[in-house]
Amino acid sequence: MKNYERVIVTNNPATERSYSKSDKVIFMENATPHEVYTRAKEYIESGGRLIRPVLKDKTSYYATVGIFFPGDTPPTPWNLREIEAACRATEGLSHVIDSRRSHQLAEMRKNGPEHRKSMR
Numbered sequence: 001m002k003n004y005e006r007v008i009v010t011n012n013p014a015t016e017r018s019y020s021k022s023d024k025v026i027f028m029e030n031a032t033p034h035e036v037y038t039r040a041k042e043y044i045e046s047g048g049r050l051i052r053p054v055l056k057d058k059t060s061y062y063a064t065v066g067i068f069f070p071g072d073t074p075p076t077p078w079n080l081r082e083i084e085a086a087c088r089a090t091e092g093l094s095h096v097i098d099s100r101r102s103h104q105l106a107e108m109r110k111n112g113p114e115h116r117k118s119m120r
Helices: 013-019 033-045 077-090 099-111 113-118
Strands: 005-010 024-027 064-069
Touching (some): 005 013, 005 033
Parallel strands (some): 005 024
8 A cells, every 4th residue: 555645637538547546636638738737836846746757748739747745745856847847848839739640740759750751
């Protein structure tokens, strides 16, 4: 049994379905990644710790932040810097990338330059 609370902040419905039975999930339907990171920042400022670095791909529509609370502890500088960097990196970006385009971008990264030419 875990001795800490874990919170998942996400705009990804698949993540919400996967974690809703085991953790507290803050599902932000139709939220931008910036909005997800901003909400997660509130949890970090109240003593939460990031489970892992948050910003993997700022071109993705979906954003998920895992946070755990080890007890009454102040926020750590690394956690604050990491979540603030994610907020800055996504601020003002238009994330009107439909899921099909998001999958195409993932394929381009996976398959390299030749695949990019075929998508034009």
